[in-house]
Amino acid sequence: MALDKKYLLTTRQMATFVAKGFLRFDDVVPAELNERIMREIDAGGVKASRAATPLSQCYAGTAVKEMLDMPEVQGMIQSLVGPDPLFDHQAVHVRQPNEAAAQGMHGDSIIDTSRQAFDVQLMYFPHDVPLEMGGTLVVPGSQYRRINESDIARYQNFIGQVPIVCKAGTLLVLHHGIWHCGRRNQTDKMRYMFKIRLNPRVRQLRLWNTEDLEQAQGGFKPLFTRETYVTDDIQSILERQEPWFENATGRLEIVNRIKMWRFLTGDDHFDAHYWLTRIENEPQNLELA
Numbered sequence: 001m002a003l004d005k006k007y008l009l010t011t012r013q014m015a016t017f018v019a020k021g022f023l024r025f026d027d028v029v030p031a032e033l034n035e036r037i038m039r040e041i042d043a044g045g046v047k048a049s050r051a052a053t054p055l056s057q058c059y060a061g062t063a064v065k066e067m068l069d070m071p072e073v074q075g076m077i078q079s080l081v082g083p084d085p086l087f088d089h090q091a092v093h094v095r096q097p098n099e100a101a102a103q104g105m106h107g108d109s110i111i112d113t114s115r116q117a118f119d120v121q122l123m124y125f126p127h128d129v130p131l132e133m134g135g136t137l138v139v140p141g142s143q144y145r146r147i148n149e150s151d152i153a154r155y156q157n158f159i160g161q162v163p164i165v166c167k168a169g170t171l172l173v174l175h176h177g178i179w180h181c182g183r184r185n186q187t188d189k190m191r192y193m194f195k196i197r198l199n200p201r202v203r204q205l206r207l208w209n210t211e212d213l214e215q216a217q218g219g220f221k222p223l224f225t226r227e228t229y230v231t232d233d234i235q236s237i238l239e240r241q242e243p244w245f246e247n248a249t250g251r252l253e254i255v256n257r258i259k260m261w262r263f264l265t266g267d268d269h270f271d272a273h274y275w276l277t278r279i280e281n282e283p284q285n286l287e288l289a
């Protein structure tokens with residue numbers, strides 16, 4: 001059955017994903033379903049399918065499938081990687097009580113550093129995660145800084161990092177390139193996080209609810225203005241700074257984000273405040289007046 005459009009992501013949510021590399025949906029899975037999934041995990045019942053199996057054929061008869069079939073969850077999946085993406089791999093991450101060390105910061109399985117098409121990782125938190133449980137740590141906006149797995153593992157903390165402290169039933173959906181790690185669990189309870197990676201089977205072109213695209217994008221604004229930081233049009237969302245940006249890196253990330261937005265919208269002329277256009281105006285490409 002086709003998914004009701006109201007569950008698809010909005011244009012502003014998509015732009016936020018492009019800028020930050022993830023979206024967060026707090027407390028979206030009902031408590032009763034969280035409890036059943038926890039029981040399945042504890043019983044070892046959450047079995048992975050073979051890589052490249054269509055997601056619709058995975059997890060038959062399980063509570064995990066019920067969660068994946070929720071319209072809210074289908075809305076995020078379909079908006080980002082299209083209908084019925086391929087299952088890539090899963091991981092039930094368990095952080096032991098009172099463990100001595102955190103996981104090193106890393107990017108997952110990055111073996112292609114140039115393509116624009118992206119995988120998503122769903123991270124599902126089946127129980128409450130208070131700060132002392134560590135939570136998953138993400139570095140917003142890091143997804144275009146391609147690193148080779150644990151290249152950056154020696155670094156413990158990053159300016160702007162966000163620990164995911166959340167209620168049971170929270171989901172994150174992340175670009176595969178984002179820097180992240182599991183933080184140290186300092187409680188006497190186990191911490192669980194269930195992750196599924198998905199590969200798109202379709203070109204990632206305007207898959208979300210684009211009814212608001214034109215309105216959200218606004219017109220072309222040639223100059224970088226003070227209002228950039230206080231409006232919520234797409235150009236402004238794509239230019240929002242992360243705390244770890246300094247002048248030069250911030251510009252690079254804005255260019256990376258604009259390129260991704262062009263890829264997702266199919267609009268090769270989209271720009272945010274002239275950032276990309278100015279480097280495309282090479283004299284040999286311009287007609288003489």
Ligand SMILES: [Fe+2]
Pocket residue numbers: 106107108180181
């Ligand atoms: Fe990871």
